[in-house]
Amino acid sequence: MNAVGPKLVIATHNEGKLREIRALMAPFGIECLGAAELDLPEPEETGTSFVANAELKARAAADLAGLPALSDDSGLSVDALNGEPGIHSARWAEDEAGKRDFGHAMQKVEEALQAAGPESGRDAHFTCALSLAWPDGRIESFEGKVFGHLVWPPRGDNGFGYDPVFVPHGHEETFGEMEPAAKHAMSHRAKAFEQLVQWLAT
Incomplete structure (x- = not known):
């Protein structure tokens, strides 16, 4: 078994x-320390x-903390917006003062979709890259996606x-309406984490 510690x-x-990752790691008895x-x-x-951003963050944390580090980089990609906001998903949430407001970000996405026109559709997907780095420089990365559409x-x-605006294929509730366990x-x-767990078990 590949060891984390x-x-x-x-x-x-x-x-x-942090909450979601701690919940996913809970069955493995590993103490999770937040960067903050x-x-x-x-x-x-x-x-x-x-993946590149997840690896960058994982390497930096492992180097500074002297412990294995797990980093997540994730975001929403909208087909009609050529994949935006994508890796800039958090940046789209920044207001003029530099604080993150995802209500503001969701409004920006909706306005961009309205400008693109109804014929462009509302298909979108979330991507998550997980990178696990060790202080000795080793690193492993995993990527998961979930597809759906946006509502307003x-x-x-x-x-x-x-x-709150993303409905996964085959469901009627948004991720914002679902119970955490269902999401x-x-x-x-979860899909990226499943790959990580499979790797740890080998």
């Missing part, structure tokens, strides 16, 4: 992501893909980010 740094300052708990800085995301106005108070069973993060 008793402690794992979760290289995110996003409380929603360790006063780790947020590195600038200069990669051109989800936003629905539901569960989840985080763009969850965890099918989400992009």
Whole structure:
């Protein structure tokens, strides 16, 4: 079995992501430490893909903490917007003061879709890249996706980010309306995590 160790740094300052990853890691008895708990800085995301950004963040956290680190880079890609906001999903949420407001981000996506016209459709998907890095430089990455469509106005108070406007294929509820366990069973993060678990078991 590929070893992680008793402690794992979760290289995110996003409380929603931290909650979800802790819930996914709970069955394995691994203590998950958030980057904020360790006063780790947020590195600038200069990669051109989800995997590149996840690896950048995981390597930085592992180097600084001296522990294995798991990083998530994820986002919403909208077909009619040529894949935007994509790796810039968090950036779309930044207001003029630099604070993240996903209500603002969802409004921007909706306005862009309205400008694109109804014939462009509302298909979208979430992508999650997970990277696991060790202080010695080893790194493994995994990627999961979930496909669906966007609705307006936003629905539901569960989840985080763009969850209230995303309905996965085969369902009627948004991720924002689903109970966390239902979302965890099918989400992009769960699919990437499943690959990670399979790798750990080998």
